[in-house]
Amino acid sequence: MSAPKTKLIAALFCCLASIAISVHVWLLIAHSGLWIVPVSLGAAILMSCSALSAVQKSRKMPSKSVVITTEERRSEDLARKDRDSSLPLHAFTIDLEDYFHTDVASQTVNHDMWDQMPSRIESSVRRLLDLLDQNNTRATVFTLGWVAHKYPQLIREVSSRGHEIGCHSYHHRIVSRMTPQAFRADTQLSKEILEDVVGRPVIGYRAPNFSITPGTEWAFEILESLGFLYDSSVNPVRHKLYGNHGAPRFPFYIPKTGLLEIPIATWRIGRVNLPIGGGAYLRLLPYAYTQLGLAAHKSRPATMYVHPWEIDPYQPGVGKGWKSHIRQTGGTATMESKLSRLLTSARFVPIIEAYEDELHHSFSAVPAQRLHSVNLAQVV
Numbered sequence: 001m002s003a004p005k006t007k008l009i010a011a012l013f014c015c016l017a018s019i020a021i022s023v024h025v026w027l028l029i030a031h032s033g034l035w036i037v038p039v040s041l042g043a044a045i046l047m048s049c050s051a052l053s054a055v056q057k058s059r060k061m062p063s064k065s066v067v068i069t070t071e072e073r074r075s076e077d078l079a080r081k082d083r084d085s086s087l088p089l090h091a092f093t094i095d096l097e098d099y100f101h102t103d104v105a106s107q108t109v110n111h112d113m114w115d116q117m118p119s120r121i122e123s124s125v126r127r128l129l130d131l132l133d134q135n136n137t138r139a140t141v142f143t144l145g146w147v148a149h150k151y152p153q154l155i156r157e158v159s160s161r162g163h164e165i166g167c168h169s170y171h172h173r174i175v176s177r178m179t180p181q182a183f184r185a186d187t188q189l190s191k192e193i194l195e196d197v198v199g200r201p202v203i204g205y206r207a208p209n210f211s212i213t214p215g216t217e218w219a220f221e222i223l224e225s226l227g228f229l230y231d232s233s234v235n236p237v238r239h240k241l242y243g244n245h246g247a248p249r250f251p252f253y254i255p256k257t258g259l260l261e262i263p264i265a266t267w268r269i270g271r272v273n274l275p276i277g278g279g280a281y282l283r284l285l286p287y288a289y290t291q292l293g294l295a296a297h298k299s300r301p302a303t304m305y306v307h308p309w310e311i312d313p314y315q316p317g318v319g320k321g322w323k324s325h326i327r328q329t330g331g332t333a334t335m336e337s338k339l340s341r342l343l344t345s346a347r348f349v350p351i352i353e354a355y356e357d358e359l360h361h362s363f364s365a366v367p368a369q370r371l372h373s374v375n376l377a378q379v380v
């Protein structure tokens with residue numbers, strides 16, 4: 001068998017092993033269907049062994065391949081991305097918060113302690129912005145109101161570097177644990193601060209931990225009444241904290257409102273929606289998993305997300321136990337290189353550009369008296 005053919009077989013086994021490992025870890029994350037864990041792990045080990053053996057065979061064969069450095073390949077990818085408008089178009093988003101604002105950190109750090117925590121947000125955010133610049137990418141940055149209040153200059157810099165600013169609540173409270181009154185007050189405070197800091201309308205909202213779930217639909221009406229035109233809090237997967245697996249996978253208008261819902265990307269296999277939107281799934285699983293999921297998404301934009309603390313392997317430990325430790329810091333050392341690969345694989349734009357047509361429809365459906373001075377052209 002020729003070397004290229006053997007390498008192809010090795011790559012195929014690697015992909016299959018990646019999927020098996022991914023399903024295995026995903027099931028561990030989602031805490032469901034544990035019966036399949038030993039099966040998927042066994043399949044992953046078998047396929048990895050086959051891939052290794054195929055690679056060893058190909059090494060014994062002479063090859064005339066030209067050595068191309070990673071940097072050269074990256075430059076080629078970027079150049080191709082710039083000229084190739086046929087590359088898939090996706091939405092890239094950031095949930096801008098510090099490492100001690102997360103659900104894991106809330107096990108040991110309460111709101112009263114936030115001011116005393118050693119912040120790492122400025123360096124993480126600037127590294128993330130530089131990475132986006134290097135890949136000619138702009139994003140929607142859902143920002144915590146608390147951060148905008150404390151670091152207004154940082155948020156102004158995010159906006160001035162061409163990114164859309166969205167709202168990620170003020171106190172990072174889980175919506176399903178709040179009353180409608182508390183949700184309204186928290187969201188309104190954050191929106192006002194963000195708009196004051198960047199001097200632009202804020203029209204998009206994302207709930208902490210995608211926590212607008214069945215039973216909290218009242219939140220959509222409140223968002224609409226506060227002047228939001230879209231929400232991106234629905235993650236249509238099975239998960240004990242933010243599962244919303246019965247929701248549509250693609251953008252839809254919330255019934256009886258003009259609010260556009262933009263769900264997080266998923267990969268449909270059979271009757272199951274696998275999470276491929278980024279975050280922990282990109283950090284902890286092999287990159288091939290996200291790559292294959294996005295390939296299946298190519299005919300419609302996928303909405304991806306990341307947090308600044310996910311590229312920071314030196315963040316202080318928060319949370320209790322090894323599971324929390326993995327959820328918060330697992331894969332942070334390799335996340336930046338995975339993001340770099342992701343950003344060269346497609347064209348990524350802010351939500352307002354990826355879903356421009358749908359938002360214009362939403363915009364025209366909103367009664368004029370609620371629009372105030374909102375103009376889509378002013379958002380980015």
Ligand SMILES: [Zn+2]
Nearest residue numbers: 095097208209
């Ligand atoms: Zn968050």
